[in-house]
Amino acid sequence: MQEPKKGYIDPLIVAKLSTMLLRARFVVEGFIAGLHQSPYRGFSLEFAQHREYSPGDETRHVDWKVYGRKDKYFVKQYQEETNLKGYILLDRSASMGYMSKGITKLQYGSYLAASLAYLMLRQQDSVGLATFDEKIKKYIPPRQSKGHLSLILEELEKLVSSSLTGINRSLRELGQYTKRRGLIILISDLLDEQEKVLNALKYFRFKKHEVIVFHLLDPAELELPFADVLWLEDMENGKRVLTHPEIIREKYKNILEEFVETYKLNCLRSDIDYCLINTKTPLDFALGAYLARRKMLR
């Protein structure tokens, strides 16, 4: 997993922001400000606005007329015409409610979803949201309107973790709503039957959808940092296991690594973007993964 660099946006800071809109804007704008190249380079010829040149922009987009008038470099920006439908599928099962420090996986996932929705809408893409546990609990179909963002953010705002995970079923269910080719973004801890989840993801690829998987894991899930023997209670089924963290840590990490590697390998084979995200990871780091995938859809 890629380690976040200094200067990126700490999810804990994001969590302190009052509304989801603020959080999304904070993440996305901060992210964009850090980019050397504009992410909004559209394909249509309809002019949208000027933006001050920043190093890294292609010189062919410099508006020389404006330079002539103002003696400053501006690049032309165009209103992009998009036919991309983005579906953000957010896991809200009970296991997503786990946090070892500061922020739950669900919170992280919802910030990520909000940021992605914001970014996508800002790129003139349609974006929809589906939240699920055993099945899809809420589905907001993709729209491109600006008011649509508030709908999504409102839903994310009131999101709480609930029940057992059923990723496979939920993905199958989503399949019924995605008739046209689009971008499926799965945000989940993927703690479900691995083979079924992979089959469902492959199904989307089969339907020519682009798929990005954000695999969220808490640092405690990755490291099992507990010192003493303790009872660990499963958040989904309530099962209790007496755990000797010191003893099993190595073995646990091996099993987890194998679990992650299986996802990574299978996703790679199926041309699915897989992104393992530690909830300590800055949110904008996750956005980078999205944009990389977005380019491919162009």
Add this chain to the structure above:
Amino acid sequence: MNISFLSPSFLWGLPVVSIPILIHLLSRRNPITSQFSSVRFIQLASTTVVRKFKLKQLILLILRSLILLLLTLLFARPVVRRMPLFAQAEGVSRSSVILIDNSYSMGYVEEGESRFALARKVAGRILKMAKRGDRAAIFLISDEVKPLVSYLTDDRQILRERLEEGTLSFRPTNLLPGISQAYKILQESASPNREIILITDLGINGWQGIDGKSIKEFDPEVKFIIVDLNRESLSNVAVSEVDCRRLTMGETSEISAKIRNYSKGDISRLFVSVFIKPQDSFQIGKESGDKTDQGFMDLKAGRETIKDFFYDFPREGTYLGKVEVQEDSLPCDDRFYFKTEASEKIKVLLIDGHPGISSFSSETFYLTLSLSPTTSEVSTIQSPLSVKVVTADEFSQEKLDDFSVIFLANVGQVTSSLRDGLTSFVREGGGVVFSLGDNVNAQEYNLGFGNLLPAELREVKEISKGEKEFRTIGFQDFTHPILKVFAAGKEGDLSRASFYQYFTTQVKPSAKVILGLAGDIPLLVEGELAYPGAGKVFLFTSTLDRDWNNLPAKPVFLPLIQQMVRYLAVSTLREEPGRTFLVGEEISYELGAGELPPSVEIIDPKGKKFSVIPVQNRDFSGIEFGPVEMPGIYQLSYIRDRKWNNKYLAVNLDIESDESNLDKMGTKEIRKLFLAAPIKIIDDLANMEKDILQLLYGKEISKNLTFLLVGFLFLEVFLANPRRKR
């Protein structure tokens, strides 16, 4: 096996063993419950790892407890005893009786050292092991118990000095008296730590009569340690007997030596020599003399074989000699000493009481024939006997000293000269045979020869020949030397002779019936004068011709008469010439009639001299000394009639005791003999001290525990600090 501790107070520290368990119990806390996204991977990881971990933890707990246990035990200094019965009371001195076998089998030489010398060294080593306050007594045991230090003492200097004085004996082994003595001495000791240490070759002959019951003083609390010096696969050959009866001039003498092979295997071409030397040229210490014959012989394992030597004695006299086999590892039984007499022919005087016109009709016809059977012209064999026949009238002209035996055959005249001559003859050691007949008057005989006759004559008993009634010999004393040859039946059957007439007699209490007719009728009676050195007298109650019986016509007559003559002739020598004495025997030596010397000087085979004063009583006139302790030729010197007289005795080992048999008693058999005693046999001399100390004081196992402790520590470190995988 039991365990005791030299510092048992440290055992109070044993509760520290529970420290790891207590720490474990005290450090156990109730685990908190915490929520976790999914326990699926936790479960997977726990299944094998936790089980292994718990097992490891359990092993570690046990290891740590064991480490503390070992530490505590190390301080307490544990001692292990394999034989708890041998356990000594702590801090109490020991009382030991050391018995050293000094029987002649201990003279067996191995690697240039006799077993006895080794036994003394072993005893010295045992004495060195003694701690302050330990007491010991030392005895040499063979068939006699010889104290070196007869009381329990802790004076090591005395013990060491006396031990050095101990010497090997030439006696056989009899362990019972020595062991009994040891128990008796230990009864006097108040110490609970008492032991008998027997250093021996475990020869099988020494254990007769020993069992838990035969030792009155037996105490089951006394420990019995046997140090076994006998290594297996031993070979030994002994000369067990030399047969050299009275040898007479004129015949080639046969000397038969019995050689016994005590080895497990056959021996071939064993070299045997015989040395014979006349008494007058014999010198103590140089008894070997001239080798007269030698030869080789083969011996079967465990068997006795006879080797015959032949020798022509050059002149009359006493001869001393020995038969010797080539020396082996037990040299003392490789030779057998003997003394023999070579004399001119035995002279026999026959007094014919009824001389006939022809020799055939004379009373002594059959006697003459039986005593000189080889005087015919065709025979080349010389008879060892010389026979002279005289009438009763001619008797007074004979010099009786020239004869060894006198036969009176149906002599009717009991003259004073005859009576006095015979009495003097018998007193001087001569032998007389009275045979009766129709000339004999019972009353006159009883009056004239009453002091000589072994029975009082009564009357003549006649049985009619025509009625075929006769008496046969119904009693034969085969133990008597003259009848021994008839015991096996080889020389004929005396009972086939028929007797028609005989004298009835009243046998004197001191006399002995050798032959008797059926119906308890004495036929041949032996008697002797109650006078020191006197000869023997036979009374034959029938005739020695065919007038009253047909015995002279039977084949048994010749050997009977020959045996009688040889037996009576021997008595003129005052002693049996082939007689040898045994080591350990008390010697009684007759000096014969006449004035006794004031003292007799005795020189033993090593030339050591000592004097003995002769004793004289009704039955005995001679010297008594002994017991003799060494084999060889002993010289007895005394002055009699102003002349030096030298007599010699041959003393040999008691081979019949089976002491020469070097087989050893089995361990199991010894244990059976001492069922109730704690007994330990030590055969590893190199580690003897260690074995004895371990037996008595146990083995301190601190060293072993230290190794174990270090091992446990390493294991603990290894288990508690596993190498991390990179």
